[in-house]
Amino acid sequence: MQIINEDLEFVEENRECSYFSNEISDMRYRYINKCGIEDYQNMLEHGWRRFGKMHFVPECANCTKCVSMRIDALNYNFSKSEKRVIAKNKDTKLFIQPPSISMDHLQLYDKYHKFMSDKKDWPYHQITPDEYIRSYVQGKEKYAKEFLYFRNDKLIAVALVDILPKSISAIYCFYDHDYQDLSIGKFSILAQIKIAKELKIPYIYLGYWIKDHFSMGYKVSYQPFEVLKNRPSLEEDTIWEKYEL
Secondary structure, three states: OOOOOOOEEEEEEEEEOOOOOOOEEEEEEEEOOOOOHHHHHHHHHOOOEEEOOEEEEEOOOOOOOOEEEEEEHHHOOOOHHHHHHHHHOOOOEEEEEOOOOOHHHHHHHHHHHHHHHHHHOOOOOOOOHHHHHHHHHOOOOOOEEEEEEEEOOEEEEEEEEEEOOOEEEEEEEEEOHHHHHHOHHHHHHHHHHHHHHHHOOOEEEEEEEOOOOOOOHHHHHOOOEEEEOOOOOOOOOOOEEEOOO
């Protein structure tokens, strides 16, 4: 096997849309072996996301439903209901470390996606260790972290999070629905907001928001937030505006 260790950029056109069954999408990808903080910060500000060493941004010609958003962490005030979520998790232990892999990771990942397949008809296949490493462990620069949540020494949630000097990027979170009364997914975002406040990091990039979408619409709850109004190249200026309800 020949291993090519070069950065690559390509566009995948007319691919099946991940969010709408009757739509097609165009996605630009950059495979970056070592992405420094400055370059990554610029990509976040321009609407890019990453899984492992693969960075991507939508470039759909006829659709702009996927909107890049970032929470205004320094001006965020926890609501009464969010304070209740935090209180419910007073016995949930959080450990932050570089991304890793274990049988507990893989079993929890599969359990979460099987649940979401049954509930929301997500496509499902059992993840392999290599797939998990490529998506969540590879490309782990100093800014790459995993948030591990435990109850009674049992791993109940994993959140992949990048922490940079000027931003936090919430990459992905999966959790055990046996503990859904703890609202772990929401608690994980609230924990990131709290960390951003403590570190004086202004923004949490929460990925793409689709208004009123059954899977992506929930992000509107995290007010105040800003949306990227244009789809600029990495060399062009961005236009971020506060979203008004």
